[in-house]
Amino acid sequence: xxxxxxxxxxxxTQMGQEVIxxxxxxxxxxxxxxxxxxxxQKVEFLVSFYNNEISEKSEIFDDxxxxxxPDGSNFTLxxxxxxxxxxxxxxxxSSDGGAGTDTQYFGxxxxxxxx
Amino acid sequence: AQSVAQPEDQVNVAEGNPLTVKCTYSxxxxxxxxxYVQYPNRGLQFLLKYITGDNLVKGSYGFEAEFNKSQxxxxxxxxxxxxxxxxxxxxxxxxxxxxxxxxxxGTGTRLKVLA
Numbered sequence: 001x002x003x004x005x006x007x008x009x010x011x012x013t014q015m016g017q018e019v020i021x022x023x024x025x026x027x028x029x030x031x032x033x034x035x036x037x038x039x040x041q042k043v044e045f046l047v048s049f050y051n052n053e054i055s056e057k058s059e060i061f062d063d064x065x066x067x068x069x070p071d072g073s074n075f076t077l078x079x080x081x082x083x084x085x086x087x088x089x090x091x092x093x094s095s096d097g098g099a100g101t102d103t104q105y106f107g108x109x110x111x112x113x114x115x
Numbered sequence: 116a117q118s119v120a121q122p123e124d125q126v127n128v129a130e131g132n133p134l135t136v137k138c139t140y141s142x143x144x145x146x147x148x149x150x151y152v153q154y155p156n157r158g159l160q161f162l163l164k165y166i167t168g169d170n171l172v173k174g175s176y177g178f179e180a181e182f183n184k185s186q187x188x189x190x191x192x193x194x195x196x197x198x199x200x201x202x203x204x205x206x207x208x209x210x211x212x213x214x215x216x217x218x219x220x221g222t223g224t225r226l227k228v229l230a
Binding site: 004006009031033035041042043044045048055056058091093095101103104105106107108109 | 221
């Protein structure tokens with residue numbers, strides 16, 4: 001069964017450093033998403049991406065964040081200058097098309113720890 | 116504003132007994148509702164969804180959920196719990212009239228099935 005994969009599983013970084021979280025969505029999917037979950041809190045939407053551009057972003061997704069689909073398979077989330085409060089589990093998700101009833105399938109997550 | 120509530124942080128049930136994990140929602144239109152399960156060190160796995168039609172939805176691993184519009188609820192149920200069902204369960208909602216594809220998640224309910 002196709003799965004969303006994410007690397008690395010755990011990333012530790014110093015405050016102010018740049019990090020790139022990587023995701024490989026399910027191969028025939030067209031919509032891509034990032035969510036995050038701060039420890040003990042809700043899973044929160046960050047951004048959605050379709051047709052090589054951001055289709056929606058939340059208030060959390062400020063200028064420090066960016067997303068990219070650098071090739072036909074990867075989808076990345078970059079945090080330019082990490083803050084302590086960026087420590088969270090980051091989930092990538094994908095869905096197959098614009099029917100609107102599509103299910104989002106999630107990856108296993110990347111745990112980001114900012115020291 | 117859209118929101119989801121999972122009123123119980125943890126539910127304990129004996130193996131073989133029926134289980135219920137509660138979810139209530141608030142959206143302006145007719146919601147799309149989802150249940151996901153998270154096992155340790157794994158991503159969010161899709162269990163089932165309600166889009167339209169029959170209020171009782173059947174999903175993976177013997178789970179089902181009942182959509183109740185008057186009570187704005189979408190409780191997850193299983194007739195006979197297994198120890199292997201122990202995990203973290205998330206309810207999510209999408210408002211199709213909002214023009215957004217993002218999911219709003221509840222805070223999660225930890226299910227413990229006791230042998």
